[in-house]
Amino acid sequence: MRERDWEQNWKAAFSHDLSRHRRALAKLPEHSAYAGALPGEFVPNATVVSHSRKWAFVETDSGWSESGGGTADTTMCLIDERLREGEESLLAPGDRVLVEVAEGKPTVRAVAPRLTRLARCAGKHDRLKQQVIAANVDILVIVAAAACPPFRPGLVDRFLITAQQGGVTPLLCLNKIDLVEHEPPEMEFYRELDLDICIASCETGEGIEVLRQKLAGKTSVLAGHSGVGKSSLLNRLDPNLRVVTRELSETTKRGRHTTTTSVLYELQEGIRIIDTPGIRALEVWNVSPEEVAFYFPEIAACGMRCKFRNCTHIHETECAVKQAVADGEVSKPRYESYKRLRTGMELEGGRT
Ligand SMILES: Nc1nc2c(ncn2[C@@H]2O[C@H](COP(=O)(O)OP(=O)(O)OP(=O)(O)O)[C@@H](O)[C@H]2O)c(=O)[nH]1
Ligand SMILES: [Mg+2]
Numbered sequence: 001m002r003e004r005d006w007e008q009n010w011k012a013a014f015s016h017d018l019s020r021h022r023r024a025l026a027k028l029p030e031h032s033a034y035a036g037a038l039p040g041e042f043v044p045n046a047t048v049v050s051h052s053r054k055w056a057f058v059e060t061d062s063g064w065s066e067s068g069g070g071t072a073d074t075t076m077c078l079i080d081e082r083l084r085e086g087e088e089s090l091l092a093p094g095d096r097v098l099v100e101v102a103e104g105k106p107t108v109r110a111v112a113p114r115l116t117r118l119a120r121c122a123g124k125h126d127r128l129k130q131q132v133i134a135a136n137v138d139i140l141v142i143v144a145a146a147a148c149p150p151f152r153p154g155l156v157d158r159f160l161i162t163a164q165q166g167g168v169t170p171l172l173c174l175n176k177i178d179l180v181e182h183e184p185p186e187m188e189f190y191r192e193l194d195l196d197i198c199i200a201s202c203e204t205g206e207g208i209e210v211l212r213q214k215l216a217g218k219t220s221v222l223a224g225h226s227g228v229g230k231s232s233l234l235n236r237l238d239p240n241l242r243v244v245t246r247e248l249s250e251t252t253k254r255g256r257h258t259t260t261t262s263v264l265y266e267l268q269e270g271i272r273i274i275d276t277p278g279i280r281a282l283e284v285w286n287v288s289p290e291e292v293a294f295y296f297p298e299i300a301a302c303g304m305r306c307k308f309r310n311c312t313h314i315h316e317t318e319c320a321v322k323q324a325v326a327d328g329e330v331s332k333p334r335y336e337s338y339k340r341l342r343t344g345m346e347l348e349g350g351r352t
């Protein structure tokens, strides 16, 4: 694929054909060293739509005139190679950046501090502490399927904590409601939490208008397992988008990881929404046992009264938390969600 084609087909290159995308990157010219110093203070003038290691697609603010390649509203930029990753990813869709033309090429030369983020904490061996999937978003739409793939409350719980950590308001979207007669029973727990819920079907269109209203005028990010219908929801919200979607695998009954890179889309009614790749079943996702305690302060407080200082509040017979749940002092849904997170982590090798 030539650079020019890639410029024109960047959405395709970014969103569904990773190998083609990699080949395209391999053929792109190397960075040319740019002499000017990186700015200390700056006013951002563009928003990252999608990016690779060397290149970023940005949407420039109105008034920015020196746009180079790309379509009318997006510009393909080099990323100044002197920008260094800190503890978090250097760029994520939604990041506000400063674009300047250097040697005739639009170049990302600075990244503004993030107001909010959707991030996954890296595993022990990863280079970055936080892999940021989306930046500066208002709402995290946790997409789960009522069936196919099966509803997984553990993942919803993790995302609820992730939202809290990143300063983002969560919204639970239960999709594929057309496939079941009754909601999964665990939904009862979520209804008792102070949480916005949207029941939807991309098949029948149920709930799409409600979702549209909740997202109007906001920047949001879709997250969830592969195959739950994140990209399908986008297409329902705006049929002009034609984001690539794929059926579940016949053999594994799982999603096929169709979306491979996070991309920011701009829809009507001021809806800005970032589609993300579905997360893999055992991906490390953000929560250490200490954090669990931190995000369940009422459970942590109660746990001070437990007989054992390292009480997990799960297997122990004499446990103040379990007693408090029985007495209705600690909410049962909260405790269930705590338990799912703790046991889920133990299954994944007891990370501490
Ligand atoms: N019956 C039914 N099928 C749906 C619904 N929403 C999505 N699907 C189907 O589910 C499959 C997966 O949908 P995608 O939109 O590709 O899922 P995704 O979450 O974007 O998956 P990844 O990109 O792999 O993370 C497709 O075959 C969709 O047609 C729904 O509400 N009802
Ligand atoms: Mg997708």
Ligand SMILES: [Zn+2]
Residues within 6 Å of the ligand: 303, 306, 307, 311, 312, 313, 314, 316, 318, 319, 320, 321, 322
């Ligand atoms: Zn206990």
